[in-house]
Amino acid sequence: MTDTSGRDAAPNRRPGSIWLRETKGRPAKQPLSRQQIVRAAVRLLDEGGVSNLRMRQLADSLDSAPMSLYWHVPTKGDLLELAIDEVFPDPPARSAGRDWREDVTAGATGLFEVLLRHAWMIELMGSHPPVGPRALAHTGAVIGILEDAGFAERRLDSALSAIYYYTVGAALTEVSWQNMAQHTAENEEEWAERLGPYVEGSAQDHAPSLSAYVKRSATSNRDQRFQDGLECMVHGMEHMRSSHA
Incomplete structure (x- = not known):
């Protein structure tokens, strides 16, 4: 596909991983934090799996408006990445003297x-x-x-x-x-x-x-x-x- 200038137009792509993008800081009057949002998302995922996680339901569980969530987490895909990392186990220790x-x-x-x-x-x-x-x-x-x-x-x-x-x-x-x-x-x-x-x-x-x-x-x-x-x-x-x- 070519635009009117004759240059190749960039194909549609899914935004990259949230870990590779800069994220916004919390505005001064924003009561929610990203961690609060992610932990609430994990609770919904644990209760009913991926299909149970909807942004409006998540906002309701936090007594907030959906748009307040998007300030911290631009997409649902970003939220899912954050949820995976939130529950990942602690790293195993390298024990002195243990096999x-x-x-x-x-x-x-x-x-x-x-x-x-x-x-x-x-x-x-x-x-x-x-x-x-x-x-x-x-x-x-x-x-x-x-x-x-x-x-x-x-x-x-x-x-x-x-x-x-x-x-x-x-x-x-x-x-x-x-x-x-x-x-x-x-x-x-x-x-x-x-x-x-x-x-x-x-x-x-x-x-x-x-x-x-x-x-x-x-x-x-x-x-x-x-x-x-x-x-x-x-x-x-x-x-x-x-x-x-």
Whole structure:
């Protein structure tokens, strides 16, 4: 598309991340703060997910006018980015004298628990990468743990990806099972029992093993499932760290 001057017109683009833009300060007579708005938004998200967050409803919960919110948060997308960072867990500590694997496990577990507690984060992270200050502090701390453990650059990058991919993927799986059970008014064990015949009819040669796995998953402890998988991953990271680059 070309404008009348013959120059190419800029394509329509979504405004960049709020973290990359300067933000306005609070006017002297403005009673609300950005933090108040974000915390109220988190409450609505926790109560009903992303669809439950509407700017007018948010303004009403703060006894304010919608336009007052836009002074601090120009768009709903900006608000969602801020909400993700608001609930991101504290960075894991690098403990003196403790095995690096314990520190990695603590960091991954803290993030997993937050993702389950604020399940809307998983939906949003697909379109709103967590790059706020708290998210970056968490990632930076994990990088520090891996550096102290002796991971070389290439292996450090692979290990870091493994930690976050596994943790977010595990939380996504758990939340999807939990949501399906809620939608059908069943617990996870009942839902898995109904799923059994479908699995057995669809999986062909692997049906018995897959059906047994589904039943075990529905009856096992969610936190223990996560910890067992995390232990497998961390052992693999130890093997990778010890091998030659």
